[in-house]
Amino acid sequence: MSVIKGLLEKRGITLSNSRVSGPRSRLLQQADVMLSKLSKFKSMSELGSEAVTQNWWSPKPNQDERRIVMRYAGMTVDDTSAYVPNTLEAITNIITEYKAAIMETSDADWAAEEAKRKKK
Numbered sequence: 001m002s003v004i005k006g007l008l009e010k011r012g013i014t015l016s017n018s019r020v021s022g023p024r025s026r027l028l029q030q031a032d033v034m035l036s037k038l039s040k041f042k043s044m045s046e047l048g049s050e051a052v053t054q055n056w057w058s059p060k061p062n063q064d065e066r067r068i069v070m071r072y073a074g075m076t077v078d079d080t081s082a083y084v085p086n087t088l089e090a091i092t093n094i095i096t097e098y099k100a101a102i103m104e105t106s107d108a109d110w111a112a113e114e115a116k117r118k119k120k
Helices: 003-010 023-040 089-101 107-119
Strands: 065-067 082-085
Touching: 003 023, 023 089, 065 089, 082 089
Parallel strands: none
Antiparallel strands: 065 082
8 A cells, every 4th residue: 555545544535546437326426415505505595506407406496396307417317307395395305315216226227328328
């Protein structure tokens, strides 16, 4: 083990030679990012964003609901769009449920989604 590697690991840094690359892993990572963001919000006004392709929620509500859709690599995942009440609690709950559903899948379940993206 190199000296620098040992010193970094001693400080709690997890080293990795590979990036999260599969759709399942990327979606789980994105779900965690979304839940982390939501946990810091105090009001609904914080949900608005110019970076529409980053968040799983729409930047503006549609009447009293907000659209939620899974995303990774700046693109939506087909057949994952839902509308929920426009509250932080409802949005957090559905993203938590999306994450739980993703966790029940395997990498093979996402092969078609990845193939579709590679064709574009």
